[in-house]
Amino acid sequence: MTHAPQIKIPATYMRGGTSKGVFFRLQDLPEAAQVPGAARDALLLRVIGSPDPYGKQIDGMGAATSSTSKTVILSTSGKPDHDVDYLFGQVAIDKAFVDWSGNCGNLSAAVGSFAISNGLVEADRIPQNGMATVRIWQANISKTIIAHVPITDGAVQETGDFELDGVTFPAAEVQLEFISPAADEEGAGGSMFPTGNLTDELEVPGVGTLTVTMINAGIPTIFVNAEAIGYTGIELQDAINGDPKALAMFETIRAHGAVRMGLIQHVDEAANRQHTPKVAFVAKPAGYISSSGKPVGAGDIDLLVRAMSMGKLHHAMMGTAAVAIGTAAAIPGTLVNLAAGGGALSAVRFGHPSGTLRVGAEASKNNDEWTVTKAIMSRSARVLMEGWVRVPGDAF
Incomplete structure (x- = not known):
């Protein structure tokens, strides 16, 4: 009996605000999934563990809630005056469906941190100590988000004493500015x-x-x-x-x-x-x-x-x-x-x-x-795990 071996894809599992999801660099995805379409959706569904008629996502990275059935794809921005392009996919739990129609404001708090740590922000924009300003293009809704990410000794600071209701442990505060948040292009x-x-x-x-x-x-x-x-x-x-x-x-x-x-x-x-x-x-x-x-x-x-x-x-x-x-x-x-x-x-x-x-x-x-x-609010973000996710090679 033939079988398809698993493949591994570089990924980071992150909490952002009161959500968590699997983050990818666009360039790390398999070629067929680097463009929108059925292959990308099938891959993300398999990563998260959907569709799951049991409603548990046991065979994937999801945790069977809307707050944890999430994926993010990031790349260096092609937009002037922006650092990173941010694409969010909300994965249905019991259906073979990835919804690309909106943003996740909670995971937005993790985008700047991931972008800095994964080489998507130019080095001269990152202070040795202080606050890095990351200019994010939210590709789902064509909007700009500004993330203010704390930096200590040249690296993203994730720990701190900022408390966010809905998150068990304190962490470093990340302030987000949602620029001109009202729909004026596609909404x-x-x-x-x-x-x-x-x-x-x-x-x-x-x-x-x-x-x-x-x-x-x-x-x-x-x-x-x-x-x-x-x-x-x-x-x-x-x-x-x-x-x-x-x-x-x-x-x-x-x-x-x-x-x-x-x-x-x-x-x-x-x-x-x-x-x-x-x-x-x-x-x-x-x-x-x-x-x-x-x-x-x-x-x-x-x-x-x-x-x-x-x-x-x-x-x-x-x-x-x-x-x-x-x-x-x-x-x-x-x-x-x-x-x-x-x-x-x-x-x-x-x-x-x-x-x-x-x-x-x-x-x-x-x-x-x-x-x-x-609109302005504060969140926090933290890397939970990084390395590779594995999916069967014939999953997409």
């Missing part, structure tokens, strides 16, 4: 608010007519008030992820919102666009016990937010959704802004299942059109 209708409204009435069969804010900033996101769908905003994962009816409701909201945002033409197409848009629900501040047992007081936060990712309630908050939260909070009249008390807000601290997170945004209004110059 939904080409504007921050695809319908032109800060709020809309969205008819959702089986659910009702919901007041929503639909925004393209960081990642296309549909915000709804928690009480409108029977929640308080202090829910943890088990309250929703163990409820098939609730999950079906959120997917229906997502599909109909995607049509209104211009991301798809028909609700049936949502199944092939799982990564975007996101659905999040918001509420005014209230105290709760986070998933780690840490109490969060109503006075500690400006609002509550819970967000869905790849069909499940996220254990903390997606980085791109945090950008959407910060941007929407900065614009008076959105559901996010109103939940945070309304008015002019340059930054908010919101409560999520694992704790709290602060995000800021710079917004301005010109000729009745809102623009956001950048």
